[in-house]
Amino acid sequence: MKPERREKIEEALFAPLVAILIAFVAGDILMLSFNQSPFVVWRLLLEGSWGNAYGFGQVLYKATTLSFTGMAVAFAYRAGLFNIGGEGQLAAGGLAAALVGFALPVGFPAILAILLGCLGAAAAGGVVGAVPGYLRVRFGAHEVITTIMLNFVVLALLNWFIATKLRVPETLHTPEIHAGAIPRLSAILPAFHGSAANLSVIAVIITAVAMWYYMFRTRGGYELRAVGLQPDAAEYGGISVRRVLFSAMTISGVIAGLGGINFVLGYKYYYEDGFAGGTGFLGIAVALVGRNNPFGILIAALFFATLSQGGLALNAFVPKQMVDVLQGVVIIAIAASVPEVQRILLGARKRLVDKPLSESAAAPTQPPAAAV
């Protein structure tokens, strides 16, 4: 294996592992504070999530939305932008998918209806993402603040729309869609019966592959990463930084918006106010643990989905709120350990490189140590 490649892998893996280790210790402390054996509780958490088809289906379902919001954060982050607006983009995408489902007549060809629904979700998320993108390139308004503030604006708008225009009386959700329902996994594998997992997982995998290809194999992706690493150098190299920033924010919104299909078209078949429920924010954690790599994000999403689903299984022993604490701990720990791990690895490599040199100076007959 090439040394640079190994260094990259070390860097990518160490910080998440350290963070997860810290979360484990924190979890142990919480469990012990409830007089429960950590061993028993962790086993329950795993059994309730990966131990049976229903639990695993729920993990897949939760991981689906998280993957979308995680990839959305990562896409913007690669361009040096922070998209904290996933929550609003996701909700807008969900509503758009539901609206498409209403507009189409009953009996509209399923595949076409699903594609149109996805398109609607993507477009709505894209519009919500484009606003902070435009504000950034046109006025220099920092996207962290504008995306946070837009979340509140978009959620209030959607709430108003649902409450005044389109709800089933006494509820906060729309009526069911006419067309565009995405089949459940249980339609193919009956073992998943009862779980919300649906074929949106295919959309996740397609999105991940497409994102990876775009990011690392196309000119546009190269420009995006160049802008993220060194905007001034990119500009000097002839890349239009403004155009890249705007499109990165828009596409980030598209990806987050697409996440809306999982709940609306795949699970409930209607839009419900507040369905995003923090998934947009958690996407930041998913992107962070997944190191902004689409495939890393899929794994990270599974991790957070496991925590969330497993939390329900252990509720009888330790309050499921423990999971909320652990999520926070994982994020703080990984955010703090990424720069630290980089420094430690850098220091270690320096020592490894320096040492053989000084040794070979002292004993010139010895062959220099192999490259680290």
Place this chain on the structure above:
Amino acid sequence: MNSFEIITQILRIAAPYLFAAAGGVIAERSGIISLTLEGYMLGGAFAAVVGTFYTGSPTIGVLCGIGGGMVLALIHAISCIRYRADQVIVGIAINLFAIGITRFFLKLLFGSSSNSPRVAGFASGYANPLLWLGLLATPVVAFLLFRTTFGLRVRATGEKPEAAASVGVSVHRVQYTAVVLSGALAALGGVYLALDQHQFTDQMTAGRGFIAVAAVIFGRWSPLRAGAACLLFAAAETAQIHLQGNHVVASQFIEMIPYVLTIVALAGVVGRAIAPSALGRAET
């Protein structure tokens, strides 16, 4: 309802914003991004209720609340300053962590997943000493920032940390102090809420910390202007309460006011909001 009662209502709504915005200004002026105000408020509210519940004294409750906010702020400060973690990410994480830890202990101590039992508190309105403290919070911070050595150091650290360090200011110590102080102040906002309602309810701060963030930015990082922004936002909310029922404007559109104004301020349409220049980079 006469105008005196309306002013009272505005001040009561504004008090938590004023505390949190005062804290936000100090931390951001020292160069540390304050997306954590929501979490500090929530932690402060919970700690205050726990303290009051076990001692029966709301005064001790207030001190516990301040302590709770300071602990969360210290976690934020250590992550950002010692470990140079991304301030935005840790900020979001602190908020999630505060939601989680208060839920967990709500269940552990009170066996409920929604609210604590009723505790002692303060009389509402002008008899509540915290209301007066809240009104004083931003002027005091203004004095601190612009009339004391510490304030000068905070501002220097937030604008030009290298320059501050070169004249012997310990940048890290200033930042630690500023962040922990912001935790204490923002926590008081949460304490005010909890002791005013005589209980803690899950996620009771309900986005107020972000309204305070909006006030800090809309007030262009000046404590007095941020305080004025808090009063403005509170006035809008009061108007919303009074307009409810007559359907002139849907309440959702009034809810948006602080956020829309902040976006407009950032976009620089009226009076460009410019952040402290070293905000967000804890490198020195």
